[in-house]
Amino acid sequence: MTTSAAPRHARAPELAVSTTGLRKTYRTRKGRRVAVEGLDLHVPRGGVHGFLGPNGSGKTTTIRMLLGLVRPDSGSMTLFGKPVPAQLPAVVDRVGAIVEQPKFFPAFTARRNLELLAAGIGAPKQRVPEVLAEVGLGERGGDRFRSYSLGMKQRLAIAGTLLKDPELLIFDEPTNGLDPAGIHEIRQTMRGLADAGRTVLVSSHILNEVQQVADTVTIIGRGRLLAEGDVDAILARGGTEAVRVRVPDPAAAAEVLARVGFAPSPGDPGTVLVRSGAPGVPLDSAQVNRALADHGIYLAELVWQRPDLEEVFLSLTAEEHLGAGAPRAAPPAPLAPTAPRRSGGRS
Ligand SMILES: Nc1ncnc2c1ncn2[C@@H]1O[C@H](COP(=O)(O)OP(=O)(O)OP(=O)(O)O)[C@@H](O)[C@H]1O
Ligand SMILES: [Mg+2]
Structure with missing residues (x-):
């Protein structure tokens, strides 16, 4: 392969995911709570994109809006360049997601659970052994779900999202509750999915956990964009x-x-x-x-x-943390260009 050869994931013209000025407020007993405030999100096609922010910063709300589960107050969103939710039916088969933990039957084998799931969503049964292999459970498909470790259960959930062979995978905090070994398994699985040409959008409130696997990231705080772009570029700029x-x-x-x-x-x-x-x-x-x-x-x-992403995040939000009760600072400009880009394989 020459240096001028096309990258493994040829750069497609459109982004896998984009949002512009996305805003969502929830009504609560204390009034309106802003969950997402004018968020611009750009997820390039191919690779792992980390969607990072502390607890309550609006990650799940954003993901739920992208999947048509929550209606935004204002702003626009696209999946593969198609406006959603208007054209969600046209792109929904190209997207697999884990937002809530899927329910599997404890007494059934992993394979049987996936067969039932496939039947439910109209995916071919032949996909089951393929997706089990893709998440590294090829040898364990005959084991009962209840005998699985937490990491294996989560990989089975990921396998479920692959049944329809989607190009884009959206995982909301897939490593929550896992031990370091389980987190490592999920990271490896996500890396494998991206290396096979899929796009993985993964949220986490633990910035450094995703730093090791993400090619590009978006960092948000209080529903606002703080930084986005190539991980190495953000670290080089922000993580002095x-x-x-x-x-x-x-x-x-x-x-x-x-x-x-x-x-x-x-x-x-x-x-x-x-x-x-x-x-x-x-x-x-x-x-x-x-x-x-x-x-x-x-x-x-x-x-x-x-330098690490946690540190970049802390420096970006320094004003908020130092001045308790101080008025919220205007969002800093993104650290890196918003153009979709992809770094070479990280591992
Ligand atoms: N259904 C709801 N009703 C009212 N407020 C909500 C609702 N869902 C979320 N919120 C609020 O919106 C804000 C953003 O929440 P969200 O769950 O999107 O954050 P998150 O980044 O996913 O956090 P975490 O890392 O804890 O999962 C928080 O202040 C949260 O309390
Ligand atoms: Mg969340």
Whole structure:
């Protein structure tokens, strides 16, 4: 293969998923609650796209709107370039999704469960062994569902979404409740699906969990877009070198550091994450230490950080976290271009 050869997933003109200005509010007893606020989402075709944000940031609501389960207040959405929900019937067979846990019969084998599911959705029975193999359960199809580990159960759910051979898979927090081994299995399964040419849109509130498998990501906070694009590009831009300092009063330390020109953001409890305040200027940890000491703040620990998405997220939402009760900051501009792109195979 030459370097000019087409990428494995040829770039198609349209996106697998897009939303523009998507908005959803829920009525509650305390009034209206904004779940999704003007969200623009761009999921390129092919690869794994991480849809990331903390609890309550609007991921499930967005996914439910895409699947026609919840009606948006305003904004537009497309699947494969077709406006939805208007044209959902035309594209629904090209999409497989896990939003809620599917119900399987505990006493039936995995194979029998999938056969029943296939019959229910009009998928050919011959697909059952194929999808079991695709999620790595080829050898275990004859086992009863109740004997499966949580990771295997989740892979069986994924197998169920593959019965109609969809191009796009949408998984809402598929690793919830799994142990590290189960999470690894699901990651491998998603990677395999993408490498076979499908598009996987996967949500998670654990940013770093998806960082390892995603080609591109969208990061949201409070229903708004915070960053989107290629994982490596976001890490390179947002995840600049940083030091984590442990101090008695992180808020006071952050204030001092900001005043002398550093860019502090909240770290784990009791710590502040500090970056260089000027683009292109390397961070000098000795200067961080000196600035704090000059103001009578003595640090108990200083650790250099390797960039990760969690850190990018924290820096993007720093204003919200630091100023409790402060008015919400305007959403920062996306870190990376919105054009669909795909990195080479990550694993
Ligand atoms: N049916 C509902 N009625 C009222 N409020 C809702 C409803 N569903 C979601 N919300 C609210 O909308 C906001 C977004 O919720 P959503 O479930 O979409 O977030 P999420 O990113 O999926 O969170 P998580 O990571 O916890 O799954 C939250 O404030 C939530 O409380
Ligand atoms: Mg959710």
